[in-house]
Amino acid sequence: MNRHIPQNPDPALKYRRRQRNLRIGQAIMVIGALVVVIHWLTHLEAFGPGQPEGWIDLVAGYPMGLLLVIIGAIVSSRKPK
Numbered sequence: 001m002n003r004h005i006p007q008n009p010d011p012a013l014k015y016r017r018r019q020r021n022l023r024i025g026q027a028i029m030v031i032g033a034l035v036v037v038i039h040w041l042t043h044l045e046a047f048g049p050g051q052p053e054g055w056i057d058l059v060a061g062y063p064m065g066l067l068l069v070i071i072g073a074i075v076s077s078r079k080p081k
Contacts, residue, residue, distance in 0.1 A: 009081075017080035025076020032068025039065060
């Protein structure tokens with residue numbers, strides 16, 4: 001099965017795809033930064049006394065925030081095909 005792929009796709013379509021990837025990636029990075037800030041504030045007991053449980057601290061804390069920032073950076077740096 002041979003698919004025909006145009007050599008010069010519409011520049012406006014490429015621009016819209018690039019902008020979509022950029023905005024989605026930026027949104028994911030903002031969510032990751034929010035996870036890190038909320039986790040930090042939780043450790044400072046800004047939301048009341050008590051610390052998060054150990055497994056939540058390992059999974060949903062800094063590692064998850066950092067992972068979301070990295071994924072967002074990858075998505076926003078993708079070039080349209």
